[in-house]
Amino acid sequence: xxxxxxxxxxxxxxxxxxxxxxxxxxxxxxxxxxxxxxxxxxxxxxxxxxxxxxxxxxxxxxxxxxxxxxxxxxxxxxxxxxxxxxxxxxxxxxxxxxxxxxxxxxxxxxxxxxxxxxxxxxxxxxxxxxxxxxxxxxxxxxxxxxxxxxxxxxxxxxxxxxxxxxxxxxxxxxxxxxxxxxxxxxxxxxxxxxxxxxxxxxxxxxxxxxxxxxxxxxxxxxxxxxxxxxxxxxxxxxxxxxxxxxxxxxxxxxxxxxxxxxxxxxxxxxxxxxxxxxxxxxxxxxxxxxxxxxxxxxxxxxxxxxxxxx
Numbered sequence: 001x002x003x004x005x006x007x008x009x010x011x012x013x014x015x016x017x018x019x020x021x022x023x024x025x026x027x028x029x030x031x032x033x034x035x036x037x038x039x040x041x042x043x044x045x046x047x048x049x050x051x052x053x054x055x056x057x058x059x060x061x062x063x064x065x066x067x068x069x070x071x072x073x074x075x076x077x078x079x080x081x082x083x084x085x086x087x088x089x090x091x092x093x094x095x096x097x098x099x100x101x102x103x104x105x106x107x108x109x110x111x112x113x114x115x116x117x118x119x120x121x122x123x124x125x126x127x128x129x130x131x132x133x134x135x136x137x138x139x140x141x142x143x144x145x146x147x148x149x150x151x152x153x154x155x156x157x158x159x160x161x162x163x164x165x166x167x168x169x170x171x172x173x174x175x176x177x178x179x180x181x182x183x184x185x186x187x188x189x190x191x192x193x194x195x196x197x198x199x200x201x202x203x204x205x206x207x208x209x210x211x212x213x214x215x216x217x218x219x220x221x222x223x224x225x226x227x228x229x230x231x232x233x234x235x236x237x238x239x240x241x242x243x244x245x246x247x248x249x250x251x252x253x254x255x256x257x258x259x260x261x262x263x264x265x266x267x268x269x270x271x272x273x274x275x276x277x278x279x280x281x282x283x284x285x286x287x288x289x290x291x292x293x294x295x296x297x298x299x300x301x302x303x304x305x306x307x308x309x310x
Contacts, residue, residue, distance in 0.1 A: 014060025014107050018050035021059045021106070025097055033195040045093035048074070059101060064111045067094060071115070084118070091117050124292055126250055128260040130267075130301040133161065139246035144213065151216035153242050156228065156235060158213060160254065163188060163204045164261030164279050167254040170235065173227045178206070178214070186211055190280060200280040259292075263300045266293045 012024050022043060029039045052070045053062060071091065074082055082090075098112035128136060140154040160170065169190050177189045186206040192198060214227075223229050236253065243252030250256065258279075265275050275293075276286045 012059075012106055015058045016060075016106070017055070017058055018046075018053065021101070022046055022050065022097075025100060028100060033197075035194075041089065042093045042096065045090040046097045048090070049094060060107045062111050064114045067111055067115050085122070088118055091115060122288075124295060125259045126256055127263055127296055127299060128248075128250070128252075128256065129299065130264075132246070132248065132250075133260060133264065133300075135246045136242060136248070136252065137161070140242050142245060143242075144216070149216075149220070151213050151220055152228075153238050154213045155210070155217035156238055157242055157252075157257065158207070158210050159188075160257035161261050161264070162207045162210060164258045164265075165190060165204070166258060167232055167235070169280075170228060170254070171226065171232060174225060175218070175223055175227060178227070180211060183211075184208065199282070202277060202280050204278055259296070260300070262289070263293055263296045267297055267300050 012021050025046070026039065026043055029042060034042075049067075049070055052073065053066065071087070074090065075087055095112045095115065095117070098107070098110050101107045102110040136157060137154070140157045143150045143153040156170075159165070165188075172191065173188070177191060179187045179189065186208065188204045188206050190200065190202050190204065192201055218227075221229065228235060239252045239254070239257070243250065246252075262275055262279060265278070266272070272290060272293075276283070276290075279289070281289060
């Protein structure tokens with residue numbers, strides 16, 4: 001990041017107007033490896049701020065009061081509806097823009113630093129109960145020992161429930177990401193190609209009893225580059241088939257497995273920080289996730305009913 005500083009200072013400073021500063025920020029976001037959708041959303045949010053601020057104002061002249069006035073206008077006076085989630089994202093975009101300006105010495109004070117970030121909690125996700133957790137594994141295992149043995153359902157769902165990895169992470173697993181050198185401590189390495197996602201890379205312990213299933217899966221479906229060498233939709237169908245075989249009324253999905261895994265770990269008294277690292281989420285994202293885990297714990301396995309003595 002430091003190597004970028006001279007170039008930025010050469011083209012923009014505190015007296016620069018918004019269009020030029022936003023263009024420089026766009027180049028920075030792209031160079032940082034941000035996704036096209038992220039860049040588009042960030043730019044749109046800050047351009048909306050620029051349309052509100054008088055055109056002759058510079059990035060260095062904007063105050064915290066200006067930003068709060070803009071957010072109030074956007075939420076209450078603008079004739080276009082602004083959902084709580086959109087509001088929260090726009091605050092994040094503005095904070096990111098001004099933090100970047102300060103980090104590279106374009107401005108000396110960050111007016112967005114004191115802007116309050118409202119927490120917007122999405123609905124609680126649906127999870128498997130402890131009983132359903134075992135029923136799902138049993139149903140997946142039936143495919144493994146059926147008339148036409150298929151280890152794929154068990155290899156997939158047991159891995160998801162044990163590790164809590166996402167769909168795209170599952171699709172990205174290569175055989176060399178699974179380390180079986182120590183048979184008592186097999187591990188999975190989650191890797192990312194994009195530099196922007198390197199913080200999500202991590203090492204996760206694998207259950208020992210998953211290894212025989214994994215080896216059967218490799219024999220039945222020899223991989224080329226990926227362990228699960230199928231489309232995302234095909235893997236979703238496999239989860240749906242497991243759910244039907246288990247008699248679930250819920251829709252078994254990657255997201256349900258991820259949340260169930262996290263709740264299972266929390267219920268099993270795993271250290272919350274260890275769960276955060278295992279999931280590969282930032283400390284900011286973790287605040288909301290941890291609040292939900294606390295609420296979901298009793299859904300997973302309700303506390304025993306107290307008996308009243310006669």
